[in-house]
Amino acid sequence: MEFKTRDYRAEDKVYSLTRISVSSHPLCSSASSSLLHTQDHGSTEFFDPLRGLSTQTLEPVENTAVAEKLPATQPTSHLSSKKEWTSFNKLLMQRFPVPKMISVSSFSSKTIKGSKASGELSSNIQSDELNDSQKLKEGGFKIVSQQEYIKRLHELKDEIMRSWHSDDRVTTLKLSIKVARLLMDTSVAQFYPTLFVLAADIMDMLGDMVWDRIKQKAEFADDGTKICSLSDDFDANRICFEAKETCNNWFRKIASIHELLPRIYLELAILPCWRFLHDNVMDDLMRLVTMIRGVADPLASAYCRFFLLHCAQKLPQLDTGHLIACISDTKIVLTRIVSMKETKYGNFLGDRRLVISLMEPTIEYTMRCIFKDPNQVADMILRLELYGEVPWISVILHYLLKELPVSVVCSNAVEILHLVDCSSDYSFDQCLNYKVLGLKLCEGISQVNTVDVLIDEVIQVAIKRKSLDEYLKILDAYMDIILQYKIDHYLSSILSEIFERLCSEVVTEDELANLQSIIVKLVTHFDDMKQVFDLNYFVDILDVMHGSSRSIVSMHILNNATRNDDINDPTTIKLLFDVAQSLHDSVDFSSTKQDDNQQAERLIVRFIDKVDHGIDLDRHLTFLIECRGAFSSMNDLKEILVHSSNLLATRALRLREKKDTLNFIKSCITFNEVTIPCIPSYSRQLILYLETAEVSLLGGLISHSDGLLDSAISCLQDVNLVDGMRKNEDADGIVSLMRKLCSFMLMVPGNLDQGVTYIPKNILSLLDSQSWITPKLRIRVLCSLLSLSATFSQNELPYHPIHEEVFGNDSLFFGDARYSQELVSLSTLILHNMVDTIPQESSQATRGKLALEACNCIAMSFNVNQEISSVCSKLVEIARSCLGPADKYLQSTINFVHKQSPVSVGGK
Template identity: 80%
Template sequence: MEFKARDYRAEEEIHSLTRVSVSSHPLCSSSSSSSSHTQDHVSVEFFDPLRGLSTEIMEPVEDVVVAEKHPASQPTSHLSTKEWTSFNKLLMQRFPVPKMISVSALSSKTIKGKKVIGELPAKTQLDELNDSEKSTEKGFKIVSQQDYIKRLHELKDEIMRSWRSDDRATSLKLSIKVAMLLMDTCVAQFYPTLFVLATDIMDMLGDMVWVRIREKAEFADDGTKICTLSDDFEANSVCLEAKETCNNWFRKIASIHELLPRIYLELAIFPCWRFLRNDVIDNLMRMVMMIRGIADPLASAYCRFFLIHCAQKLPQRDAGHLVTCISDQKILLRQIVSMKETKYGNFLGDHKLLISLMEPTIEYTMRCIFKDPNQVADMIVRLELGKSPSELHGKVPWISIILHYLLKELPTEVVCSNALEILHLVDCSSDFSFDQYLNYKMVGLKLCEGIDQLNTVDAVIDEVIQAATKRKILDEYLKILDAYMDIILHYNMDRSLSSILSEIFERLCNEVVTEDELASLQSIVVKLVTHFDDMKYVFDLNYFVDILDVMHGSSRSIVCMHILTNATRNDRIDDLTIVKLLFDVAQSLHDNVDFSNTRQDDNQQAERLVARFVDKVDHGMELDRHLTFLVECRGAFSSMNDLKEILVHSSNLLAIRALREKKNNLNFIKSCITFNEVTIPCIPSYARQLILYLETAEVSLFGGLISHSDGLLDSALCCLQNVYLVDGLRKSNEDADGIVSLTRKLCSFMLLVPGNLEQGAMYIPKSILSLLDSQSWITPKLRIRILCSLLSLSATFAQNEFPYHAIHEEVIGNDRLFLGDATYSQELRSLSRVILDNMVDIIPQEPSQVTRGKLALEACNCITSFYKVNDEISSICSKLMETAISCLGGGDKYLQSTINFVHKHQLGENDY
């Protein structure tokens, strides 16, 4: 058997496409009409999918969906209802509910009592409405949170069921029972949850009453439609019967003895006043005044909360009730914060808990006050903040917690135009209701929103630094400065920045830094790092490096990642001082991260950043210095396996650069190869080791270091054997394909390597063949693919001239080294014979019939491509074709194309 002779240069010329000169790249945006040119210079329209998206894809489909969900015809109160629902969900999540709840005896009757069916006796109703004081004297009862909430849901269902059965009196009485539960503030943390569940029932009752009265106004008793009320109807368009029904509801509610249930029930049906009067503002203010009679501060705060919610349903949007409500809250809070041992409801001495529970009601009230942008100026005047948005009073003290939510809702332009006055307002409003430093922080956040609108920056920052310096707690000091750091950086206030960094470092040296303080410090440092484009400016800041050294733990790691991210944005890092500082930062990041857990995204990000840093460092023409840097990196970042690969690539790149300079750098190249020989075994993946060994061997050949190349190839063979032995049984199909690919890469590289005179020119192909025979897990399909590669290598070894050679003049290819050598030719024929026999023997071992047929065709194509026609080759190919026909059938397209190919080959036509 004899291999076909090939002329690789002639083949390249035949198969190369004709090249046409163009003025610009066909994918470039400047190319005319995005057209490409064929060989005949015919312009055809061309769409580049990488350049842009079609208009159909860019259409904002989501806007259409939103429009369908929120049609323009919906009443504006719908948005208020959604906001109320969302706020209530957050309210329930904000205060964890205890598992066991202590309730008064009166509440216990409602929660644990029998379900009410039908109308309650009048005497029982009277006793339950008027006996709250006696029940309190009897002490408290304990119920589970689950039972309490379950009973509320049952009451809601009973109210709905009674209403549907036209028993509206029972629905009202049950609703009164629910409202009376809101008098009980025994377990304060449960009260917000109780409020949400109870007011949900109140809203349901209000909606049912509204619908009933509206039906009375629009339909007669026999179902005949009288009229249709518009959304903005007036009271004079409502019929007398509907008004009488409405009056009846309000009278029944007015007969409730207890104040708080009476207020809640009237508020629930409050929108129904529209059936009686056109202007209901006076009634609303009457309700505001009634709430002043509720002694318990928590109950009164949440009652105002519900009033504001119900007022949102009215078409008139006068904000007088909101201003009065916040004023009443201010008076109540002023009493709470000024008196030390005063009992407020169930709160004796625990005023902070009381205020924290009242906080959501203040937040919602302020949100409603500034909901309408057109009324901001009017609200500022009515709240006695100032004469107008541009003339605020900065010396009138406010309750700190109310001021906080006022600042949160004030428009950004108002805060920016009155920054100093607002800071003075914060300064003189200091009480335990809310931490003052959070108000300074809030002002800073608002100013950052309109950072370009500030016109008194220096005075503002001086005021803030003075206020921050007065804070004795480090975390409060840092949080205030953090809020204003963007302003300082935006306006390049170097003097202020230097002063701040100096004091931060001084405080850090004198205190033990807590986790909260580290988080605040982290935010400040990250803002510094991300502001500057050049890390040199950051490292040159006084005390910056010192502050970084004080940081530890996850905060330091996060800062280090931001530093490396910013530093590696540039094309190269060549400043030796910056390289040293960044090296320390990267080493700190490496030491703080647990790389044993490779699944964490933070670990992967840290390794990528360190790798980018190493890749960006450039010592210019000082190649020795850069190799030393790589050695230091290998020692400093020993846990980063992916980085070790980059170090090997970088070392090979250095060797190539030394070769291109064409100086006597042989010792340096040897140093690079030695570095790789030490580094590669530290990488846990044998497959990756194999790739790096081949890459380094190629560099060795380029440098003319044949002995080094032989040693690296031996190491590569060991890696290939370890891949087979250690990982073979666990390999997936994808991994197995990777092994085949690596084996093929090794085969293609063998054309560059001069044959080993001691071990024989075919030493490595024989070794690969031996590995195949020793591994039982390798499937016939994989064996055939590798054997085809070995056969292709053998066919190329048989040529008088190889398709490619090593570029070094001292590295002589086997085509020149063994040309005409009989021993070499005999060894090659022997190897190819073994390969061919293995191919023929392995195919029948494939259990899958279809796969067996395709393997036979693949082997047939390979043999036909490389061997000259003779009887033996024809016989082998015929047997393979028979196997393929029996497995695939005569109509298979792959089979037909192979038959045609073999036929042409047997006729002696040129197959290339």
């Protein structure tokens, strides 16, 4: 066999494309225009997908399939309010978890246990109600399960609907009264919000059914003849007598209910029906507001007002007097609660707090309604007498502040702050009012007036707080304003105060969370972490933090420090190193990686990558050594450290004297030789061994390069120890690395003691020992080894080492017969391996393609004489039997081999 002689320089000139210098990138607009003129593209405009979307504006497409046609009887505003009501009620039920067992009054228990309204029912509702009222006075409580209670309410709803559809209006009303009467029983406490939601749903259902019935009577005669069609804003004078009579009958029946609360709920349920009788429904609404004042129980009255606000939104009214009246009445009720003194029964502070917390959702919803219309904000503030002399109840003020527009809060910041100062009752945590005010101001931070006066007063308020938690809560809300307006003297005093308090108290989790928020805002505000570290007490405060709060702060610090330029300040590097080490120690990298673990690892890796000690390469290598010890749990980081070490070695070649450079590169290689075996992935080890061997060769360290290549071969021998079931992609990757090793071998001088084909023979032996290498992968490696042998045989290699003292094999062994004989011997062995391996492939199509791939490689490597032609013919026959004679790859291979020699190979 004879290797084919090749002239790589000549081939490069022949096959290289002609290069033309251009003044702009071919994908830019000007180049695209010229391209359109020079080529025949017709009228088609050039569009480059890499440059983004077309400049033409796309017209929005309306989704007609999703759009709903709103009923004429329900205006859009009403549907929006209904959706908001439903969403609010869902949150309300989630806010107060329902206990499994509920203590209810004996009368409520009778209703829940299933006393159904069936059989003969008295038409005299007032008489029945008086009887029920007498029963209600009977003392005693009973225990029922919450499941039983809720199930019974659903049953009552179904019964009401069935009786309605059976035209049994009396039963419908009687059952509805029973549901409403349940709301009189506030002994259920924690369950009351859930009870209200379920009962209000039944009341709404009743109201809708009554409304539809009366509206139908107004629009249609008894015989079905249409009388008129009512619009949303119809007048009462258009309603026929029969419809009005039916409507009057409903209100009279409800007016005969003895108990006040059920009477109010039932009238509210059908409140919109007053529009069938007269146009001034607001008078009826205000009458109901006044009636609710007669409900003594604060919880029952609060939720009744809650339902009133919901029902009022069904009216096409513009007046908002009922909103002001409701919040004023709520203020009176809460004032009585918070002013209660200790009685002979003891201090009921706990119960009062529970009542207030249960009332909070009703206050929140009221404030939403008050400030719903942005055009009426100024009028509402005036009518609420926001800046009056009378202190506000804290809980009401809280939800008022939440709903106030940002512009109003910012323009009246100091006045509102004074308002919060004066509202210090126990109905709500005053710190949260300071906090919500601060958050509102931060939303419109550019609109804040009198910043110095505001912050000065806020800090004085915070300092007076003895609790560290309260102090941090208040400061946290205003930290963005302090940072935005660069009030540095406040910042210094704040950090000093925080550190003093941290040293004198045991820090709780809540306090750590607030401290975390403050520190994160501080960190993210500055572009340069050196400015943050230079702040007095910042590092001391950081040292006090621990747990998840410390980890989160550490991640923000590293993220902020690494988002810009390289980090080169020694002090900053040391502090960031401590931060990264603290983060590393708080995360379990050995467990299955979660998002937080991955983010922490990415930040630490990015920090190490950003560190730059400039020309002090020895210090940087020392830094990498420190990182390897400090972050030992991070396997991915070890790989980065090896890459960084190799980068340092290449930088040393450009910056240093030859003698110093050699020693430094040796240190880098030694660092890598210690680090690489610690990486569990053999494929990654192989990559790093090859990379380090290249760096060694670049520095002229041939012996080190040989040692690294031996380590790479040993790594390949251990691959089958990873697991028994190797994935195809892993195997493909390792084979690709083996082929890369073959390419790298062209630059490595042959070993005079072990022979120039020492490493290729080791690779060949490796193929026989690894069970995971399939015939397909084996052929790929064999082709690479054969190409390597053929390239080694050339008088001039295609590429050489850059180092001037490292000579290629074409220089070292030129004209040496033993060298050529060794290459021929290796190639013969590879050739036989190829021929023996191909039949082992089980897939017929793959076997045919492997035969052609081997045939092409052989024809490119050797002169096609009789011996080579025989081998190629055998491979072509295998391919023809597997792929068929018409296969294009087969035909092109036959043509290629035929051109290499006059001997016919397999026919055409």
